Amino acid sequence: MIIVSNRLPVTAKQEEGSIHFVPSVGGLATGLRSVHASGEGAWVGWPGIAAEALRGTEAAVRRDLAGHNCVPVFLSDRDVRDYYGGFSNRAIWPLFHYFTQHAAYDRSHWEAYRRVNERFAATAAEVARPEDAIWVHDYHLMLVPALIRDRLPEVRIGFFLHIPFPSYEVFRLLPWRQEILDGLLGADLVGFHTYDYVGHFLDAVHAILGRGNVSGNVEGGERAVRAEAFPMGIDYVRFRTAAEAPAVQREVERIKGHVGGRKVILSVDRLDYTKGVLERLEAFDLFLTENPAWRERVTLILLLVPSRTRVEEYRDLKRQIDERVGRINGRHGSVGWIPIGYLYRSVPFERLVALYRAADVALVTPLRDGMNLVAKEYVASQVEGDGVLVLSEFAGAAQELGEALLVNPNDVPGMARAIREALEMPKRERGERLRRMAERVRGHTVDGWAADFLAELASRDGPDRAPQPLAGDDLERLVAEYAAAETRLLLLDYDGTLVPFAPTPGAAKPDRALRTVLARLAGDPRNEVAIVSGRDRETLAAWLGDLDVALVAEHGAWVRERGGAWRATVARDAAWKERVRPILERYARRTPGAIVEEKAFSLTWHFRRAEPYASRLRVPKLLGALRDLAAHLDLHVLAGDHVIEIKAGAFHKGQAAAQWVEREFRFILAAGDDRTDEDLFGALPAGSCTIKVGGGRSRATYRLPGPREVRALLARLAGGRRRR
Numbered sequence: 214m215i216i217v218s219n220r221l222p223v224t225a226k227q228e229e230g231s232i233h234f235v236p237s238v239g240g241l242a243t244g245l246r247s248v249h250a251s252g253e254g255a256w257v258g259w260p261g262i263a264a265e266a267l268r269g270t271e272a273a274v275r276r277d278l279a280g281h282n283c284v285p286v287f288l289s290d291r292d293v294r295d296y297y298g299g300f301s302n303r304a305i306w307p308l309f310h311y312f313t314q315h316a317a318y319d320r321s322h323w324e325a326y327r328r329v330n331e332r333f334a335a336t337a338a339e340v341a342r343p344e345d346a347i348w349v350h351d352y353h354l355m356l357v358p359a360l361i362r363d364r365l366p367e368v369r370i371g372f373f374l375h376i377p378f379p380s381y382e383v384f385r386l387l388p389w390r391q392e393i394l395d396g397l398l399g400a401d402l403v404g405f406h407t408y409d410y411v412g413h414f415l416d417a418v419h420a421i422l423g424r425g426n427v428s429g430n431v432e433g434g435e436r437a438v439r440a441e442a443f444p445m446g447i448d449y450v451r452f453r454t455a456a457e458a459p460a461v462q463r464e465v466e467r468i469k470g471h472v473g474g475r476k477v478i479l480s481v482d483r484l485d486y487t488k489g490v491l492e493r494l495e496a497f498d499l500f501l502t503e504n505p506a507w508r509e510r511v512t513l514i515l516l517l518v519p520s521r522t523r524v525e526e527y528r529d530l531k532r533q534i535d536e537r538v539g540r541i542n543g544r545h546g547s548v549g550w551i552p553i554g555y556l557y558r559s560v561p562f563e564r565l566v567a568l569y570r571a572a573d574v575a576l577v578t579p580l581r582d583g584m585n586l587v588a589k590e591y592v593a594s595q596v597e598g599d600g601v602l603v604l605s606e607f608a609g610a611a612q613e614l615g616e617a618l619l620v621n622p623n624d625v626p627g628m629a630r631a632i633r634e635a636l637e638m639p640k641r642e643r644g645e646r647l648r649r650m651a652e653r654v655r656g657h658t659v660d661g662w663a664a665d666f667l668a669e670l671a672s673r674d675g676p677d678r679a680p681q682p683l684a685g686d687d688l689e690r691l692v693a694e695y696a697a698a699e700t701r702l703l704l705l706d707y708d709g710t711l712v713p714f715a716p717t718p719g720a721a722k723p724d725r726a727l728r729t730v731l732a733r734l735a736g737d738p739r740n741e742v743a744i745v746s747g748r749d750r751e752t753l754a755a756w757l758g759d760l761d762v763a764l765v766a767e768h769g770a771w772v773r774e775r776g777g778a779w780r781a782t783v784a785r786d787a788a789w790k791e792r793v794r795p796i797l798e799r800y801a802r803r804t805p806g807a808i809v810e811e812k813a814f815s816l817t818w819h820f821r822r823a824e825p826y827a828s829r830l831r832v833p834k835l836l837g838a839l840r841d842l843a844a845h846l847d848l849h850v851l852a853g854d855h856v857i858e859i860k861a862g863a864f865h866k867g868q869a870a871a872q873w874v875e876r877e878f879r880f881i882l883a884a885g886d887d888r889t890d891e892d893l894f895g896a897l898p899a900g901s902c903t904i905k906v907g908g909g910r911s912r913a914t915y916r917l918p919g920p921r922e923v924r925a926l927l928a929r930l931a932g933g934r935r936r937r
């Protein structure tokens with residue numbers, strides 16, 4: 214696996230003319246370090262110092278980094294300023310955190326972003342082998358997936374965004390919104406911390422690119438792209454073990470001694486305006502004013518790590534925080550008590566863990582935060598098991614840590630009340646809440662997070678790969694093989710393969726040109742043509758029954774051989790329908806545009822014409838409702854392209870095709886666009902020509918863009934005979 218991120222897991226430091234490397238800090242670096250260490254892949258990223266400072270030592274740096282399996286992308290001072298400090302941190306970061314007033318849309322910054330993303334993509338493409346998976350990280354590199362895809366069309370690419378993806382109304386403010394989405398959609402899998410972000414992303418893709426989705430699978434385009442939530446976890450064992458260590462225990466005693474046995478409230482952040490530090494201080498100020506009884510009995514430890522110190526907003530914020538802390542200490546403090554202990558620096562791991570363990574309350578109140586690992590680290594480090602977490606509802610972590618005292622960080626009085634509630638919460642309740650959160654944090658570690666993401670990336674529709682375009686030499690070879698074969702089998706799906714999708718199932722009637730080409734193929738005595746469809750018998754018979762072709766209806770439940778009558782391949786009672794139909798109808802009533810279709814062995818819920826918003830809300834719920842029932846009644850629920858199909862028994866297109874395949878044709882061609890056609894492809898002998906119509910991974914060998922191209926191919930095959 215190749216990891217691509219802005220920063221490498223090690224940062225180059227230059228001291229007295231020589232370069233050495235130290236571990237990088239931050240959630241991403243710490244989180245992925247173990248994933249990287251366990252594999253033999255590479256990590257592509259910036260070593261953390263501008264190229265100018267490295268001049269003359271590039272080769273040595275490259276060699277040293279190779280020892281860590283790292284591959285550097287060197288950035289000049291100007292790149293760092295415009296791509297990193299500029300576009301990434303002055304346009305994307307504020308915008309994606311809903312600080313629209315801080316976002317600056319500078320064209321030269323955008324150009325730098327594009328240029329640097331190109332360089333990351335080129336480096337990644339150089340080191341990747343075709344069978345590798347490439348995992349691109351975070352908002353600095355959102356164009357990289359598509360740029361790698363241009364170079365390596367078949368490689369698996371995953372992308373994970375560590376910050377929020379904002380709602381469409383905010384995202385659309387970005388002048389380069391389309392380019393960013395196109396960049397991300399170069400990946401096979403796009404991951405976010407929460408389902409809200411997934412939803413926002415899919416809304417934007419729909420509104421800006423006009424591409425809808427089914428359960429997170431983005432439609433249209435040449436390949437399947439899936440958006441999913443993967444909430445990032447922490448290395449629980451590392452924090453827990455450290456927190457229990459005797460040295461940390463001693464440090465905890467020391468901290469408690471320093472605060473004179475008072476209650477400890479802890480606040481830990483990178484210094485950033487998204488973290489809500491000023492609002493938090495204001496709430497603490499108000500808490501002290503409103504609760505004189507708590508004066509002298511509590512200390513707030515405010516730990517801030519310097520961050521992006523070259524950006525103006527960050528320097529401003531630092532000044533404001535300094536002033537605010539001074540003001541509060543001046544107003545409420547006494548000779549023997551300083552309300553806020555303020556540290557502006559990075560602290561070593563053991564020290565941080567000791568602070569977490571010593572804290573009675575953790576105040577984690579960002580105005581926005583993709584996830585926020587501090588909240589989880591606090592929970593993991595609570596050895597006594599009764600600390601209280603006060604957590605902003607605008608942190609991604611709030612979705613998993615519902616037992617925290619959730620607050621709105623803009624509601625200062627509300628936060629002040631929460632501080633008091635946290636300090637006065639009965640021990641039992643504290644323990645109960647913390648225990649539940651700790652279980653969850655322990656169960657969702659960062660290793661598990663990475664493994665889930667990578668498994669999902671690897672399993673994109675099973676062991677399949679993206680089929681190759683059917684063109685050039687491959688196409689000529691196929692035509693020649695067809696021409697030479699004495700017996701041929703053509704298995705053709707109907708909707709989406711021979712005709713484009715129509716707004717209603719009834720509107721996709723075959724046109725004259727299609728009927729002509731099918732008749733011509735069927736008329737060749739060497740050919741056996743079968744239309745293998747999910748449709749009902751009546752429609753197939755009415756539309757194609759007069760041609761000399763075999764028909765397979767309802768995904769294989771019914772077969773009609775040439776000149777024969779319909780034969781059911783399964784026998785089942787249909788009592789299950791009485792249970793399922795009312796559910797489908799109820800959902801259809803509440804989803805304008807959705808319709809229910811009934812066939813002999815299946816029920817289908819079509820929602821092609823439903824409003825995307827409505828289907829996004831309804832489809833997962835309907836699927837949830839059906840899954841429970843399906844397990845009960847032994848039904849198969851299939852989510853296809855704008856349809857949900859429920860059928861009884863395990864028949865599929867592949868089984869239906871078996872009766873022909875047994876007859877050993879010299880040439881077999883199968884074409885289909887849907888998930889149900891994968892069963893067909895899978896049932897055919899090696900050497901068959903299988904064609905996936907449209908984008909996405911598939912078991913098929915080849916791909917054609919749409920029905921137009923399939924028909925052109927069939928016309929060519931049929932035409933060959935006429936010329937002879």
Ligand code: ADQ
Binds near residue numbers: 560588
């Ligand atoms: P950050 O904005 O950096 O991460 P966070 O998730 O809280 O926010 O991670 C901060 C990390 O820095 C923690 O691991 C913490 O232990 C460490 N840290 C904080 N203060 C420190 C100090 N004084 N000394 C040493 N270490 C300190 C971004 C996103 C988040 C997302 C992560 C991971 O903004 O929303 O959770 O990436 O995806």
